[in-house]
Amino acid sequence: MSVSEDQADVEKVLSGDVAAFEGIVRRWQRPLINLAYRFCRDRGRSEEMAQEAFLRAYRKLTLWRKDSVFSSWLFALAINLYRSELRRIPLRTVSLDDPEVAEPADSRVTHAAVENEERDRAVQLAISALPAKYRDAILVYYFQDMDASAAARSLGLAEGTLKSRLFRGREMLRNKLPRLFSQPHLKEA
Amino acid sequence: MQDDELKRILQEEEILPSSGFTASVMDAVRREAQAPAPIPFPWARALPGMVVAGLTLVAVLVFSAVQLTGDAATTPVPPGWTASVDSISQTAMRMGAPWAILALVVSLASMKFAKVFSGR
Numbered sequence: 001m002s003v004s005e006d007q008a009d010v011e012k013v014l015s016g017d018v019a020a021f022e023g024i025v026r027r028w029q030r031p032l033i034n035l036a037y038r039f040c041r042d043r044g045r046s047e048e049m050a051q052e053a054f055l056r057a058y059r060k061l062t063l064w065r066k067d068s069v070f071s072s073w074l075f076a077l078a079i080n081l082y083r084s085e086l087r088r089i090p091l092r093t094v095s096l097d098d099p100e101v102a103e104p105a106d107s108r109v110t111h112a113a114v115e116n117e118e119r120d121r122a123v124q125l126a127i128s129a130l131p132a133k134y135r136d137a138i139l140v141y142y143f144q145d146m147d148a149s150a151a152a153r154s155l156g157l158a159e160g161t162l163k164s165r166l167f168r169g170r171e172m173l174r175n176k177l178p179r180l181f182s183q184p185h186l187k188e189a
Numbered sequence: 190m191q192d193d194e195l196k197r198i199l200q201e202e203e204i205l206p207s208s209g210f211t212a213s214v215m216d217a218v219r220r221e222a223q224a225p226a227p228i229p230f231p232w233a234r235a236l237p238g239m240v241v242a243g244l245t246l247v248a249v250l251v252f253s254a255v256q257l258t259g260d261a262a263t264t265p266v267p268p269g270w271t272a273s274v275d276s277i278s279q280t281a282m283r284m285g286a287p288w289a290i291l292a293l294v295v296s297l298a299s300m301k302f303a304k305v306f307s308g309r
Contacts (some may be wrong), residue, residue: 021218054214055218138195138199
């Protein structure tokens with residue numbers, strides 16, 4: 001994805017060529033929808049949230065300062081929107097103390113594929129049940145390919161704050177799912 | 190569980206945009222582009238009124254404070270000042286200034302709320 005393509009399209013849109021915005025949508029629809037999906041785990045809703053993010057980006061295009069990368073600006077805007085959307089209409093989540101957020105049954109009596117699926121679901125459920133600031137830090141950090149500085153920029157946090165939230169979030173996950181998070185430990189960001 | 194394992198779990202389900210997604214976004218963008226620009230708050234007209242209302246409010250508060258303390262020895266106030274404040278505040282009260290101030294504050298608050306709510 002080219003930085004200059006984004007910049008060229010933004011300039012066209014700002015000079016009145018609304019159709020040029022389609023290039024931006026085509027380049028970024030997949031990441032924005034997938035990011036929304038990480039937050040809401042609902043395909044339909046993730047498209048709605050991504051559409052609203054594009055619309056907001058269109059409205060605020062003049063606010064993009066060209067000294068920052070367009071994608072960082074777009075992600076920051078989308079993440080802000082996704083977080084407020086989740087505050088407005090919360091997910092059906094469970095508490096970390098809920099028995100639903102539990103490790104799968106003993107692997108010796110469970111088929112491997114089913115066990116993997118159950119384990120993944122348990123981890124996803126546990127992450128959704130984290131307090132929002134830890135959940136957001138984890139979701140965005142892993143979405144951004146574990147690039148702490150990019151994730152911190154997208155969340156509008158200092159890198160140190162992001163790292164401490166990641167650490168705390170992982171600790172909470174480790175306490176909830178001790179067997180899955182046993183040795184070897186996650187490396188710190 | 191390794192860091193990469195957690196990443197895999199979180200990125201396991203890669204979803205593709207539905208076929209009409211781009212068209213749907215562009216429709217919304219075109220509607221947005223065609224919509225008339227939001228009417229800006231008329232600061233130039235409102236500002237003088239707001240300044241007068243603010244000054245009146247200050248005058249009313251000062252007057253009330255003077256009335257409450259009441260002791261000229263502990264709160265020396267120039268003789269002309271008390272009369273002026275008294276006159277201004279009584280005029281303001283007659284003209285319903287407190288209500289005007291309240292209306293302005295409510296208008297500003299609702300405008301701010303609407304902007305925050307609509308994300309503009």
